[in-house]
Amino acid sequence: MVLRIGTRTSKLALAQARWVSKRISAGYSDLEVELVKVRTKGDRVRDRPLSAIGGKGLFVKEIEEGLQSGDIDIAVHSLKDVPAELPGDLHIGAVPKREDPFDVIISKDHAFLEELPKGSRIGTSSLRRAAQLLHHRPDLEIVPLTGNLDTRIRKLHTLDMHAIIVAAAGLRRMGMADHVTHPIPPDLMLPAIGQGALGLELRLYDQKTRSMVAFLDHYTTHVAVEAERAFLKELKGGCQLPLAAFGQIIDGTLCLDGMVADVRGTRVIRDRVIGLPEDAKKLGIALARRVLEAGAREILEEIYKGENRGE
Secondary structure (H helix, E strand, C coil): CEEEEEECCCHHHHHHHHHHHHHHHHHCCCCEEEEEECCCHHHHCCCCCHHHHCCCCCCCHHHHHHHHHCCCCEEEEEHHHCCCCCCCCEEEEECCCCCCCCEEEEECCCCCHHHCCCCCEEECCCHHHHHHHHHHCCCCEEECCCCCHHHHHHHHHHCCCCEEEEEHHHHHHCCCHHHCCEECCCCCCCCCCCCCCEEEEEECCCHHHHHHHHHHCCHHHHHHHHHHHHHHHHHCCCCCCCEEEEEEEECCEEEEEEEEECCCCCCEEEEEEEECHHHHHHHHHHHHHHHHHHHHHHHHHHHHHHHHCCC
16 A cells, blocks of 8 residues: 655755655555655745745645646645635645744854844844844844755855844754754743644545555644634635744643734734633634734735735
């Protein structure tokens, strides 16, 4: 029996897919697991920030098409790349235990964020990171930063930047955690929806494959990202917008923090809801509606108008 896992071609994506492959293979001795490498639009266009490319599903669409056609049986995604709206015949069948969900700073002289000189050049192409950074330190200069982790770390020096901001999870999965200067606490910077979590996407009616990967599903992670993704869906947002959410279960209670900002970080709308884990989707929707009423609706409308004008 052959099980085909679809994955992007980047080093990080392959490392994540191999992690899943090894765990499935260990549980099924008569199973041959094959990795199917797929280049997505997000992989092909690497000379521009994702926010400039536009659209949703930049790193998943071609892989989902392989699922739908039957060319692959499982898609392994970084869940932060997966749109809130999935094709009707697909679903997230399992969410393994989450890696570190937060962002970290890598600085040239090992300085903490607060210690960086006024006017420091910080590399990131994430509108979410940039907005929260500028809200905290409006004196900083944001420098567009693209490429894989190796490339970004190299650009820290070649583009004359003081620091770059990246996700802790990717560094850990690539064995590069020693590059971290300092973790950025969530009260200063909320992570992207689903950051640090993997999503195993399956065909909706493929019960056989779903049962095979069920042991990889981590309940508290799944519940937390379900709430985050409900927040994202209610806002009709994508990973290219300056919004964030982070859910965690504390003493049996689901706590969900959410944020929407303008691209300059001058306005940041942030709130929290708490409730039962089984009400994860309801909590995500409730939080989205609260931040919309508090001013996020106007912020998002302005961003969409700017996109339509080509700004």
